[in-house]
Amino acid sequence: MEQLIEWIKQPWPWYVAGPLIGLTVPALLLIGNKSFGISSSLRHACAACIPAKIPFFQYDWKKELWNILFVVGIFLGGLIASLFLSNPAAVVVAESTQQDLAQLGITDFNSLLPADIFSWSNLFTLKGLFFFVIGGFLVGFGTRYAGGCTSGHAIMGISNLQWPSMLATVFFMIGGFVMTHLILPFIMALVGF
Amino acid sequence: MEVREKIPANPVECEAPNMGKSGESGWKLLRYLIVGVLFGIVFVKAEVISWFRIQEMFRLQSFFMYGVIGSAILVGMVSIQLIKRFGVKTVSGEPIKIAGKEFRKGQVIGGFIFGLGWALTGACPGPLFAQIGFGYSVIVVTLLSAIAGTWVYGKFSDKLPN
Numbered sequence: 001m002e003q004l005i006e007w008i009k010q011p012w013p014w015y016v017a018g019p020l021i022g023l024t025v026p027a028l029l030l031i032g033n034k035s036f037g038i039s040s041s042l043r044h045a046c047a048a049c050i051p052a053k054i055p056f057f058q059y060d061w062k063k064e065l066w067n068i069l070f071v072v073g074i075f076l077g078g079l080i081a082s083l084f085l086s087n088p089a090a091v092v093v094a095e096s097t098q099q100d101l102a103q104l105g106i107t108d109f110n111s112l113l114p115a116d117i118f119s120w121s122n123l124f125t126l127k128g129l130f131f132f133v134i135g136g137f138l139v140g141f142g143t144r145y146a147g148g149c150t151s152g153h154a155i156m157g158i159s160n161l162q163w164p165s166m167l168a169t170v171f172f173m174i175g176g177f178v179m180t181h182l183i184l185p186f187i188m189a190l191v192g193f
Numbered sequence: 194m195e196v197r198e199k200i201p202a203n204p205v206e207c208e209a210p211n212m213g214k215s216g217e218s219g220w221k222l223l224r225y226l227i228v229g230v231l232f233g234i235v236f237v238k239a240e241v242i243s244w245f246r247i248q249e250m251f252r253l254q255s256f257f258m259y260g261v262i263g264s265a266i267l268v269g270m271v272s273i274q275l276i277k278r279f280g281v282k283t284v285s286g287e288p289i290k291i292a293g294k295e296f297r298k299g300q301v302i303g304g305f306i307f308g309l310g311w312a313l314t315g316a317c318p319g320p321l322f323a324q325i326g327f328g329y330s331v332i333v334v335t336l337l338s339a340i341a342g343t344w345v346y347g348k349f350s351d352k353l354p355n
Binding site: 031045046158164 | 217228231262267304309324330336337340
């Protein structure tokens with residue numbers, strides 16, 4: 001048992017994590033005919049809290065309560081993993097990525113997110129503006145405009161052989177490459193790294 | 194009550210529509226919470242909620258995220274094929290239905306915009322929830338901003354090319 005817990009505490013390889021994530025697709029379908037998708041929860045949050053008579057948010061969000069519970073579960077899963085299953089060792093980041101990021105000014109490579117950026121003390125700075133406020137806005141606006149995110153399009157959509165989902169995924173990746181290679185260096189300089 | 198009449202039978206372009214015919218309440222809904230918990234644990238344990246993993250991916254310096262997403266798609270694809278081929282039903286006996294995705298310009302423009310945000314925040318919507326649960330409480334700000342972005346899209350959706 002202790003060995004098992006020890007093993008669980010190690011970071012899981014991709015060939016364990018990927019298939020488990022993939023199994024969410026049939027799990028949700030078999031439990032109750034639900035298509036895997038996460039960004040829709042943000043829309044349900046708008047529909048439930050701030051619909052403001054916008055037609056896009058006029059639908060029966062209570063019918064989609066399962067989706068809200070699913071993301072609450074993800075939150076709790078994160079909490080449980082950090083309390084009981086967390087890996088005490090530092091996160092392993094590819095050597096080349098560390099070098100690239102160090103050149104951009106990142107100094108902390110110990111945890112899942114760099115403390116240089118993701119801390120409360122940065123909230124009311126340019127770092128907070130770009131990485132929390134603008135970044136979050138782009139994620140929410142973009143996923144809704146695209147009609148899905150990595151889960152709804154890349155995993156659920158492609159699994160169901162939907163070419164629009166493949167197209168969306170290609171553009172998720174293009175957006176990510178453009179940000180990482182062309183825009184991020186300027187943002188890092190601008191926010192004071 | 195005037196608003197109620199405008200409610201469509203199914204929310205348009207909702208990518209995770211509820212295809213279940215029977216209503217679910219109480220403990221039946223808890224099953225989704227449990228799936229979410231397991232999913233969240235996998236997210237953390239595979240470190241896919243890490244900003245660094247996303248950077249590795251977009252810098253093509255690690256196979257990790259490609260392995261995760263690729264094998265997830267493979268398992269999802271095989272599962273859906275099996276469900277379709279054998280006409281598998283839900284636990285309550287309903288035939289399984291999956292809505293198709295129609296092409297819209299949003300998948301290109303919105304997809305690109307999401308990609309920009311993905312590389313900045315190091316998270317798609319799912320990992321945001323897991324990051325907050327893991328203890329990065331400041332990500333609540335990112336999440337609220339993502340909800341604001343969703344709202345702004347909803348507000349102007351009829352004026353955007355689609």
